[in-house]
Amino acid sequence: MNIPSPCFVLDEKKLIQNLQLIDHVQKSAGIEIILAFKGFAMWSTFPTVRKYVKGATASSLNEVKLCNEEMGVKSHTYCVAYTDDEFDEIAVKSSHITLNSLAQYQRFINRVPEGVSVGLRVNPEWSDVETDLYNPSSPVSRLGITSENLEELPDRVEGLHFHVLCESDSYALEHVLKSFESRFGHYLPKVKWVNMGGGHLMTRNGYDTDHLIKLLSDFRKRNNVDVILEPGSAFAWQTGDLHTSVLDIVENGGKKTAIFDGSFTCHMPDCLEMPYRPKLEKGSDVKVEGWHPYRLGGVSCLAGDFLDEYWFEKPLEIGDSIVFKDMIHYTMVKTSTFNGVKHPSIGIVKQDGSFELIRAFGYDDFKNRLS
Numbered sequence: 001m002n003i004p005s006p007c008f009v010l011d012e013k014k015l016i017q018n019l020q021l022i023d024h025v026q027k028s029a030g031i032e033i034i035l036a037f038k039g040f041a042m043w044s045t046f047p048t049v050r051k052y053v054k055g056a057t058a059s060s061l062n063e064v065k066l067c068n069e070e071m072g073v074k075s076h077t078y079c080v081a082y083t084d085d086e087f088d089e090i091a092v093k094s095s096h097i098t099l100n101s102l103a104q105y106q107r108f109i110n111r112v113p114e115g116v117s118v119g120l121r122v123n124p125e126w127s128d129v130e131t132d133l134y135n136p137s138s139p140v141s142r143l144g145i146t147s148e149n150l151e152e153l154p155d156r157v158e159g160l161h162f163h164v165l166c167e168s169d170s171y172a173l174e175h176v177l178k179s180f181e182s183r184f185g186h187y188l189p190k191v192k193w194v195n196m197g198g199g200h201l202m203t204r205n206g207y208d209t210d211h212l213i214k215l216l217s218d219f220r221k222r223n224n225v226d227v228i229l230e231p232g233s234a235f236a237w238q239t240g241d242l243h244t245s246v247l248d249i250v251e252n253g254g255k256k257t258a259i260f261d262g263s264f265t266c267h268m269p270d271c272l273e274m275p276y277r278p279k280l281e282k283g284s285d286v287k288v289e290g291w292h293p294y295r296l297g298g299v300s301c302l303a304g305d306f307l308d309e310y311w312f313e314k315p316l317e318i319g320d321s322i323v324f325k326d327m328i329h330y331t332m333v334k335t336s337t338f339n340g341v342k343h344p345s346i347g348i349v350k351q352d353g354s355f356e357l358i359r360a361f362g363y364d365d366f367k368n369r370l371s
């Protein structure tokens with residue numbers, strides 16, 4: 001396969017396997033599952049995604065437009081704060097609009113057209129997420145209204161939305177539902193739908209999908225509401241890698257760093273933010289006796305753009321390939337051209353095993369983000 005370097009490479013077969021599992025869950029539980037663009041927005045795959053799911057959730061005007069253009073449907077939209085100049089376009093291009101605060105509701109409700117379903121984001125104040133960066137459930141979080149601050153449901157509200165999980169299992173959702181129902185259960189007879197956000201990693205090996213299906217279908221029947229889930233990661237989980245290659249090997253103070261033609265800060269920011277250590281196709285993220293240790297260093301000039309030792313069976317050489325596993329969700333959507341670093345190309349390994357280069361990036365892409 002003639003894969004350029006660097007390149008995000010999605011495996012179509014794996015994406016379809018994830019889509020089939022997601023479809024199985026939504027049909028068995030009698031709910032709707034939509035794609036969260038913030039986690040995965042590789043729109044060349046949307047014709048395939050649309051065979052299994054009806055739509056997507058958008059968190060900005062740009063994502064709303066992408067949903068309309070490339071999925072051919074209006075989006076479920078939740079923005080942390082809507083702006084005056086964008087609201088009307090968002091409203092006509094959305095089927096659902098969720099507001100993050102009562103002040104935003106007051107400010108924009110008269111501009112929501114008839115037929116668009118209005119929701120409020122609430123905070124169930126329970127989460128299993130240990131990394132604060134990914135945990136919106138704190139009582140002082142800016143994301144969602146706490147039960148303490150919601151004395152009654154405003155007139156036009158037809159739905160409640162919450163999002164407090166991240167790469168979580170169904171047992172965490174069970175806890176969230178207990179907390180949600182104890183805080184907001186008295187509003188459920190008044191609403192048509194509950195959107196349970198993302199963070200449901202149903203495509204991870206070992207996820208108890210039967211438990212999830214029972215939980216969702218019991219909740220739906222008990223409360224007589226439509227249930228929506230909007231995962232991002234679960235769609236693209238383990239569907240592909242970031243292919244890079246070694247440009248130089250630098251040794252200082254007895255430590256060898258393999259510099260590759262990508263960057264953690266530009267292309268894999270979770271590795272620095274979480275911090276998260278990706279697996280490699282060849283090479284180990286934990287020490288193997290007799291193998292050769294290298295730091296992996298990005299090509300940007302940020303001092304911290306590296307991950308500490310990975311181990312390789314043979315000494316690395318210039319031109320060797322380094323493939324970072326599971327680099328499709330929350331990567332392509334977060335990349336930057338900091339330092340003017342070359343943006344990885346985007347390609348797909350099709351079901352028949354052939355490689356299709358979807359897009360390569362160049363100087364214009366860098367220049368057009370600046371002025």
Ligand SMILES: Cc1ncc(COP(=O)(O)O)c(C=O)c1O
Binds near residue numbers: 057163234
């Ligand atoms: C409101 C909302 N919905 C859905 C998601 C998708 O979550 P995940 O990709 O973890 O499934 C997020 C992620 O941050 C979110 O903030």
